[in-house]
Amino acid sequence: MKRHQTLFLLLVLLCVVGIGSWMLRPWDALEKKWGARQQEVVIDRYDRVLDEYVSLNSYTALGRMNTQYPMETKLLIEDVLKLGPVNDPNAEQRLRHYYLDSTVQVLLDEVHRQYGDMSDIEADFSRVFEELKQKDPDFRVPHVYTQVSCLNQSIVVGDTLIGISLDKYLGADFPLYADFYTQEQRAQMNREFIVRDAINAYMQFLGN
Incomplete structure (x- = not known):
């Protein structure tokens, strides 16, 4: 029952998304009704740790990838890039x-x-998750991180996990996209669609 309630709430939130903006109440109204904010999302920049390892061959960064980000690294190597077993x-x-x-x-x-x-x-993200937490206290806010997927998956989801491939959201006019995507596809590869796509993918994951 809780899962169905959560999916319904996510669907409602998706329905009120405008093109490039979220038609939710401003923070002042939320705080007046519910008090101080309970959930502020800080996106984890896994892409920067990965880039440090790649560009500097940094064993410190590699160590962080394996200890601080084991699931993110496993998903990237095995599922997104399909480079074989992470071990x-x-x-x-x-x-x-x-x-x-x-x-x-x-x-x-x-x-x-x-x-x-x-x-x-x-x-x-904070606005969406705050709405969900207030309506369903059992909703588990997922960890949100970023990566560069080399034009593979736009969004990666797992148990309380959302990964955003920033290289899939560089703007419809990004020159490299024209070699791989149609005009219709490129129109969706903009910054303003990140949250929409992430919530939609996570909703589908929760429904499995």
């Missing part, structure tokens, strides 16, 4: 060589340029 002795070097490709480096550079600040997206 393969050569998995990390295969991963690094993959990201050193010149095309992937273009994606990484553009992600750095466009997503130095994600406070607007964090605020959108």
Whole structure:
């Protein structure tokens, strides 16, 4: 029953999403009704840790990937990039060589340029999750992180986990997209669609 209630609430939230904006009540109204905010999302920049490992061959960054981000690393290597088992002795070097490709480096550079600040997206996630928590106290707020998927999956979801592939949201006019996607597909590959896509994917996951 709780799962169905949560799915219904997520569906309602998706229905009130406007193109490029969330038609939810402002924070002042929420705080007046419910008091101080209970949930503020801070997006975990896993993409930066990965880039540090790739660009500097940093064993410190690699250690963080394996200890601080084991599930994120496993999903990236095994499910997104399909580079084989994460426990393969050569998995990390295969991963690094993959990201050193010149095309992937273009994606990484553009992600750095466009997503130095994600406070607007964090605020959108916070609003949605706050609504859900207030209506269903048993709703478990997922951990949200970012990655660069080399134009593979846009959103990765798991048990209380949402991964955002920032390289899939560089704007409809990003030159590299024209080689791989139709005009209709490119129209959806903008910053303002990140939260919508993430919530939709997580809703589908909860329904499984």
